Amino acid sequence: MSELVPGGNLALPGGAVTVRVSGPFDVSALITDDGGKVSGDADFVFYNQPSAPGARLGGDTLTVDPAALRPRAARVTVAVSPAGPGTPLGALPVPVLRVTDARGRPLARFAPPPAGQETVLLLVELYRRGAEWKLRALGQGYADGLAGLARDFGVDVADDDGAVSTRTATAPAAPRAADGFLGLVNAARAAAGSPPVAHDARLAVAAREHAGTMARGGRPAVEGVDGVSVHQRVVSAGYAYLTVGEHLVSGPLTVDRFVDHCLRHDAARRTVCDPAFAHAAVASAGGAGSGATYWTALWAAPLTPDGLDRTAREVIGLTNRARARAGLPPLSGDPRLTEAAQAHSADMVARDFCSHTAPDGSGPLERATAAGSARRTVGENIACGQRSPAEVVEGWMNSPGHRANILAAGFTHIGVGFAGGGRAGTYWTQLLGA
Numbered sequence: 001m002s003e004l005v006p007g008g009n010l011a012l013p014g015g016a017v018t019v020r021v022s023g024p025f026d027v028s029a030l031i032t033d034d035g036g037k038v039s040g041d042a043d044f045v046f047y048n049q050p051s052a053p054g055a056r057l058g059g060d061t062l063t064v065d066p067a068a069l070r071p072r073a074a075r076v077t078v079a080v081s082p083a084g085p086g087t088p089l090g091a092l093p094v095p096v097l098r099v100t101d102a103r104g105r106p107l108a109r110f111a112p113p114p115a116g117q118e119t120v121l122l123l124v125e126l127y128r129r130g131a132e133w134k135l136r137a138l139g140q141g142y143a144d145g146l147a148g149l150a151r152d153f154g155v156d157v158a159d160d161d162g163a164v165s166t167r168t169a170t171a172p173a174a175p176r177a178a179d180g181f182l183g184l185v186n187a188a189r190a191a192a193g194s195p196p197v198a199h200d201a202r203l204a205v206a207a208r209e210h211a212g213t214m215a216r217g218g219r220p221a222v223e224g225v226d227g228v229s230v231h232q233r234v235v236s237a238g239y240a241y242l243t244v245g246e247h248l249v250s251g252p253l254t255v256d257r258f259v260d261h262c263l264r265h266d267a268a269r270r271t272v273c274d275p276a277f278a279h280a281a282v283a284s285a286g287g288a289g290s291g292a293t294y295w296t297a298l299w300a301a302p303l304t305p306d307g308l309d310r311t312a313r314e315v316i317g318l319t320n321r322a323r324a325r326a327g328l329p330p331l332s333g334d335p336r337l338t339e340a341a342q343a344h345s346a347d348m349v350a351r352d353f354c355s356h357t358a359p360d361g362s363g364p365l366e367r368a369t370a371a372g373s374a375r376r377t378v379g380e381n382i383a384c385g386q387r388s389p390a391e392v393v394e395g396w397m398n399s400p401g402h403r404a405n406i407l408a409a410g411f412t413h414i415g416v417g418f419a420g421g422g423r424a425g426t427y428w429t430q431l432l433g434a
Helices: 145-152 181-191 201-217 230-236 255-263 266-272 305-325 335-350 364-370 389-397 400-406
Strands: 002-004 009-011 017-021 025-032 055-058 061-064 075-082 097-100 106-110 120-129 132-142 157-160 163-166 241-250 279-286 293-302 378-384 413-421 425-433
Touching: 017 025, 017 120, 025 055, 025 061, 025 145, 075 145, 097 120, 106 132, 120 145, 132 201, 132 230, 145 201, 181 255, 181 266, 181 279, 201 230, 201 241, 201 279, 201 293, 230 241, 230 293, 230 413, 241 255, 241 266, 241 305, 241 413, 241 425, 255 266, 255 279, 255 293, 305 389, 305 400, 305 413, 305 425, 335 364, 335 378, 335 413, 335 425, 364 378, 364 425, 378 389, 378 400, 389 400, 400 425
Parallel strands: 002 106
Antiparallel strands: 009 132, 017 061, 017 097, 025 075, 055 061, 075 120, 097 106, 120 132, 157 163, 241 293, 279 293, 378 425, 413 425
8 A cells, every 4th residue: 555645646546446534624626627627517526416427425425436437537626625514624633545456356555744714735646657546645725625626626516604615617617716817818828829718717716825924024036934935836736747837926916917017027028928828717815904905826847757768758859959069969869868867856845855865875876776777877968947948958067067067978879858846846867777
């Protein structure tokens, strides 16, 4: 059985799986497509609506059969809320989630970090990757109640005196904080020749939580007063990204003034109009007693196998151009070095560090050997925070030690790893071998 940490993944076996959370909690689930949207109210499974195609809720146990989900369903997000209305999760024991297969065999256990005043916790998501289904631990708190969570995923909800029920909706709705946002930014993107972005419910969850923490702290910041960065919130909400951007602003009172503020600054405008982004979301919160409004806008493109391969190829291409300018032969891609590099980038996100030495003491050569590499000499470049292959290679070439690795005549092969999340937002690893 796997003990999961936030951001941890687990491949699921074929067939149905059960998710159980014992204690004073209500379990619920949202069935969404790749964009994080429900297709209608029937995709919200909770105590007043305990079943949907492929998902059935019985007491504290949710059973999910991925093969029986509705067409185009790509993920199932599992949440818990206090059984007693108005109770913050911080006043209750930590909800412990257990996952078993169709035969009742234990697969995983997840105990998220203790909550505070949040009233909903996104625990895990089951998501489709190609023909397979996987499980990812989330642990993302949400302060707006079960009804607010459902609305952000596109469900039309009535919440009267704490009793949540669904109402028929002809189409999923975007969060109220996003009213007019997409129209304004997509007009700017069209003028710049960039494709439109679409609303994503997972980004909305992360934006809403981060705007609230900025309001509580009284200042815009990448890291909230709870010690969680905006990038960690994005990943915890279930959005694995290839590239990400954010605008963290205080002051504007309306969404149109917020967008205008972004468009009047060159760097922010470049983010708004960046053609690499596919999804966006915005949220705002008022600062307690200050009268200020705090905004979080998030922009992202999802992580896909093709996108990850393309990013690695771009890093290798730029590295080989630098070597060519120095009269050196190109490096060839090495799958074992790639495996080790990718694992190290993911580990830096999961265990919140940025170093050549992992918390367990392992170094580059040990990681390469563990991945099956027979290279006798290994060099490693890492970087945290750069948003593109061009930016990360330029940074390495401007650093004497990293530049020396890239231009070492003895290296013949290369592997590249990338992971999004963590405090820095992006984590890069380049392994060079001979």
